[in-house]
Structures are given as C-alpha cells and as structure tokens.
Amino acid sequence: MGSKSDILVVGGGPAGIISAVTARRYYPDKKITLIKSVGNGCIPCGIPYMFSSLKDPDENKLGNGALEKNSIDVFVDEVIEIDRKKKQIITKNGKNYGYEKLILAMGSLPAILPIQGIDKKGVYPIYKDMDYLKGAIADIKKTKNVLVLGGGFIGVEFADEISKINGFNVYLVEIFPQLLANSFDSEFSRIVEEKLKENGVNVLTDTKVEEIIGQDCVKKVRFSNGQELDIDSVILGVGVAPNTKLAVDAGLDLGHGKGIWVDEYMRTIDPNIFAVGDCVCKRDFFTRRSTPVMLASTATAEARVAGANLYKLKIIRENKGTIAVYSTYIDGLMLGSAGLTENSAKKEGFEIVAGVACGVDKHPATLPGASEVKVKLIFSRKSGIILGGQVSGGMPCAELINLIGVAIQKRMSSMELEMLQMATHPFLTSAPTTYPVVLAAQDATGKM
C-alpha cells in the first residue's frame, strides 16, 4: 500500500510545519504530505510552563491548524527508511509514500547522560510529546523532592516553574560553576541564581550527579562529593542531540557538528532531499565552525528557505550561520543573550573589549513597574564590530536582545551604536540620555 506526494515532510515540529506551509505558498498546486511520529506535539519553548503558568497543559498543544488550512495531508506514523532510489519512504505501519522532494525535519532527542540509575522510574527526559509530558507532570506533581538536572535554559525554567507550586523542594543541579554558562557571563548568571534562590530553589552549581539510587524508582541522588539527597523525581535538561538515524541509514552525510550536512539552501547531498531544523548541522556566525546551537527561530528560518526553494532556487540566501540568540523570563526578570559572551569570545580567540551600562527600564525611575536594566556589549577591539550582547531587565526589555541581535547580524560598529536612533518613552524604555545600548557602546569605544 502506498501513496505518492509531490512534497513530503518528515516531522511535525516547528521546522516541519513551516517547511510545509512555505512550500504551499510557493507551490500552490503541489500535493504536500507531512508525516509525524508524535500525534500530539507541543510548542517546544512552552513546555516548562505546562507545570503552573498555563492553566491546562493542553494550552501548549502544537496543533494541525496551520497544516489543515494549507491543505497539507497529515499522517501520524514513524518513518523507518528512506529509499532514495525509488524516491519513497517506508513507515513503521508498513506504508510507503513516494516523493519528488523530501524534507527531513526530525528534530532532536534529549541527551541521556551515562549516569548510573538514569533509566529508573521517576527520571524524565523532555520529549516533545504532549501525552508523555502530561503523564510526567501529573506524576511529578504527586512527589515532593524534585531534582532538575542541568542549569541551561530548560533547567532554569523548569526549576522556576516548579518553585511556584507550594510544597515542593526543588534542586537545580549544574556541573559548571554558573547557570546558563553557554549564554551568559557570570555577572548575569548570578542575577538568575539569586532570583531562583529568592524563590526557594536550591541551586547547586559545581555539582555532579554520580548515581541515581532506588530499586525501580528514584529514591536518592548521590553527588560526586559523596553527599546524598532524598529525591522523588528527576527532570533531565542536559541538552539535546540531532535526530539523524534515518538520514545516516539512507547514506546522507553528516556535518562536523553531528547534524545532517546541508548546503546554503538546505539541500543534502541528494538534490531531492532537504533537511531543516535541529536535525541539521549548524554553523557559527562568527567562525563558521560547527556549533550545537539549536533554536526554533533558526529552524523556522531554515524551513522558510527550504520550503521556497524546493524546485528552483527562488529565495537567495546568505546563510550567515547562527548568532545563538536566546531569552528567558524568571518571575518578572527578563534575560537575553545574543552572539558571543566575553568568555566565549575569548575562548574563540577574539581580542575584545566589553562595554557595560546599567540603568532603569522606564524614566523617570520612579514610574510604577520600573526595573533595573543592565546591558553588556562585546566588540572586536581593533575592528570595532559587535560580537555579542547580554541584557537583563523587566518586561519592556523583552525585544532589546533582538535589537542587539539585528546589530550583530548587520555587523554594526560601536560608533554606529553610539549614534543609534531609537524611540524612547517613559513607560517603555530608559531615557534617551541613558539608553543602555548606546551607553554600553560608548563605554566600549572609550576603551578601544
């Protein structure tokens, strides 16, 4: 039994959905089919908020609405093989689907650390599967002592969310000396750590889990210093790896970064097979090296490129590589990072100068709801080009990190940023005299 599509998409996450929808815009007459292995998906970055901020976990559902609206056929099934010669795929349910153009968007899988006892009941990797997650959340809510393993974004957000529910002991465990170590310098990580501690989270940095102890279920966790804690459930937030088995089995190349190799237009070595999103190898904006940064915004941009360019290259692209731009929100506090930190820039060998400015995100500072804002910008010392930025502040700073992201993508100089034209308003921004992006640039220029 088989069917034939013109365009076949494997994967139902943001990359898969946007590929299919974009293909529909550009190829209105093609038959488009999307196959996904998970019936009920989730909005990936909303997963931590299914715990308490959302009234009902189902509010975080990633539905089929956009696909249905664009006349894309959707099947829930697992693709187990790509037959490149016959130009068809084969599924676990024994079906096959032919294609003219195939788009692989299999996403990533949670990394499972080789810790003794990690397979015990009560240890929850984060799969983007609504039914699985609803079960996990319900189970965890019945317990008392929760350990979140990994102090990256997902770990920090889970710890914050669970701390909002009364009656839990929450432990956030990070092997490095600081939280969010890939994205922030220590003075920003400290702001996050203090906020979490204020809210009752037990933050354990510089701490390694050695063993998860218990018969079938988690009972205790032992650290490398020998200390043991009573723990009922463990949430694993230690990163993800590209899901590439299908591509490797089909003889497609991987890039240096373990993801599927693609050219500028998301084409694999097979001109009829495209790949997009977390399953694809990413390059770094600054050095062009492979980088493990996986972001929904990168995935959707790649999906737009692939979807438009399936038959002829219509959208001309300069894939600048990922600048790694992130933001998070912890109980009234916004934090964002774009590009290189002072730390990572030095590690990459850049000669840098940093500029810092602190202020208040409204003006005058006595307006209700005003928060402190802090901006740090990293520049190449000789060329003066911006390499990165970090922001902390209140809700009005939400998009400030994306402004810095645009400046990075356009390789602006510190002098250009000093002369920036921006709207300022008492309720929405710092004062024009103290706009922190301008002052941080000025601070850096002064040191060049």
Add this chain to the structure above:
Amino acid sequence: MGSKSDILVVGGGPAGIISAVTARRYYPDKKITLIKSVGNGCIPCGIPYMFSSLKDPDENKLGNGALEKNSIDVFVDEVIEIDRKKKQIITKNGKNYGYEKLILAMGSLPAILPIQGIDKKGVYPIYKDMDYLKGAIADIKKTKNVLVLGGGFIGVEFADEISKINGFNVYLVEIFPQLLANSFDSEFSRIVEEKLKENGVNVLTDTKVEEIIGQDCVKKVRFSNGQELDIDSVILGVGVAPNTKLAVDAGLDLGHGKGIWVDEYMRTIDPNIFAVGDCVCKRDFFTRRSTPVMLASTATAEARVAGANLYKLKIIRENKGTIAVYSTYIDGLMLGSAGLTENSAKKEGFEIVAGVACGVDKHPATLPGASEVKVKLIFSRKSGIILGGQVSGGMPCAELINLIGVAIQKRMSSMELEMLQMATHPFLTSAPTTYPVVLAAQDATGKM
C-alpha cells in the same frame, strides 16, 4: 564682569547636558560651563505623566547631577547675545562669558496657533519648566472641562493621563481626520482612538478650534462648525518650533527647515560654534530633505557628536538623517512608529509594498498578560529595502519598534528580515513560527 571658559554650552535640556558631559569625557582638562534659562527643568517626554502616573511632579525633574559629577559649572541666566568677534556671550543679568568653543542647545518653543483668544488665562502651552508646569497642573486640577488641542503624541498622552483622574471631562481635538497622523496609518490611529474613547476621552477628529471664548479666562471653545463647548482649561499640544533667535541675531545661517544650519559634525558656519538638538535643522533619512522631526534621541546623538568633536574630529560620523522613530503607551497598549508610513511614503513619491502580520505577544496565547500584536512594514517595491514600520502590542513589544528602527538604519531588505534570527520566549515574544516582523516581511515579499 566676565568669566572665560574653554567650552560653553547654552541650554540645559538633554542636548545641552549630553554635549557637556561628552565634552568632559573627551576633554578632561577643559573648563566647561553650562548656562540655562530655566532653573528647574523637566524630562521632556515625562511631562504628561506629571499629572497622575507620577506621585509627585518633582519626580520628573531634570537635575544637575550629571553636570556636577562631571565638574561642569552651571549658571541659571538667559543668554541674550553672542559676540562672535570677541568670542563671548552676554546674559540678561549683564554678565559675559568667553569661550573657545560654543555649543548652542536652546531647544524648541511650543507653537502658538493664531486662534482668537489663545492668550486667555487657562490656556497652557507646554514649556519645559518645572515651576511653570507645576502651577499649570495645579490650576487644571481645580477645573472640570479640559480641552487638549492637538492629537499628536503629547496631546494623546495628556488626554490619556487626565482621563485617569475622576471627575474630568476630557476633549481631545485634532484638525486631521485621525490621531497621530504624522506617524501612523489610519488602522493604527484607530486603535489609539478606540482605547482613548474606552477610557472616557471625547475624541474630536476633523475638528478645528475657531475661538477661545471668555472674559479673562477660558469659558467656552467654539469650533469651525459653530458648535460650542463649556471648557475651563486648554492644553496646547500642537507642535514646537526651533528656538533660533540667538543664532539668527548672531548671523548664523538657518537650514531649509528653519532650524540652525550645521554640517555633518554639528558645526555652524562659524567653526567655533556648534549647535545641537531641537534648535538645529534636521534632515530626513530617506530623502535628505529638511524635516520638522524633533526627538530627544536625535538630540542626544547630535550632542554626542558635538561633544566629542569640538577641537579635532574624533568620532567619524555618517549623519544618515532622522528616521523619525517614536513610541507611546496608553493604558497597557504600546504603539510605535519608525520611518515612513504607507501614507507618507506615497506622499514622498515612493513606489511601495506593505506587509502586515497580526498575532499575540506571548505564546501560547493563553498565557496571562498576552496582548494582540500587529506589525506593518513598508518596503520599496523594486529594491525591497525597508522604509518604515508600525507596531501595536503590549509591554513586551516596547523595544520592537527600535528593532525595526535598526533594520531601517541598516537598510535591510524584506528577504533579510524573513531570515531574521531572533530569540523567542513564551512570556516575552510571539512564537518563532509567527514572529510578526518575519511574517510581515514575508507578506510583503510575496507581493513584490
């Protein structure tokens, strides 16, 4: 009686303060003096909020802290003459001050329309003078029927503020058919109008005040359609004009736009006299024509250029002209505009295409505090370069207009914006699949 400074600044607003402070950074050994005519200044954009949002109007004071910290001598006096030959200025109090380099930062004066009765008691132009404004606010608070004349930013913000106080009848009168007509297309102006009406403001567009009636004090206002209203006080918010008398009397040139003519480095025709801020002629970013746009952010950028470049040109600058970037906030609703509107772009003769996207400023949309967000982007049809943008949304969109402003200043194309890398987060932004700047760019590209 006289004294001699190296650097002399005339004017105590943001442009004057930042000129002096920047000069101090670059010329640590110079004697710097600032003369201002108003003893107690105000933060200009905070003026409407002295009515109700700030507990005490004094919270909006523009103090001398930054000047004192930078060892800048401050005198309150009015400069009445510049003697360019003797390189000195003369004040109303009969003093004279010599200079090597003079920076003019006299700002602007409120426009007074030639309406019969406009000089009556109870009519309040907005002078940036704390003592005057405190008196005006106290007087207005004793009345009941307030008419705000002018539906630009200052008028809209005053009307909104006064509507927060119980017991007032507030009328907002605009001669054009829409509010904020210079900065927004009608679909955005309508959002503002509806919000104000919801909050009890009587919005009268397409309405011209013919006469202000009363013996000494305002009693009534008569419109051109003959209708009369009982009015106790009138707030004038109909724009400002560059304050240039001192410069004209000294034989300095004006530009086309009535402000003082300056070169790329804020030098007037006299190489020892610089001018910055609202008193200076502004050029438009898109056409290089003179434009009456006066913004504190432009003023402070000009002040940074002048302050750094007084003796030798240290900071190399490309004065791109003003992009006219504004934002405002009305009772939970943020609105911003950067560059040309659809309307103004057409008037200027551009062949354009507009892209629009609507969504929600958090994701999923059911998160507490989520607001609708709407983005409109204007592009040059053939070249694909961005010409302008408008945004409405909640607090998280505060800096989104400045992101669009950076895109304009870097002349980004719709295709670049489609491929934008941005941080997305449930509490801080729209979803990556529906990020409205990207979708609006995509919408526009599709129409090119």
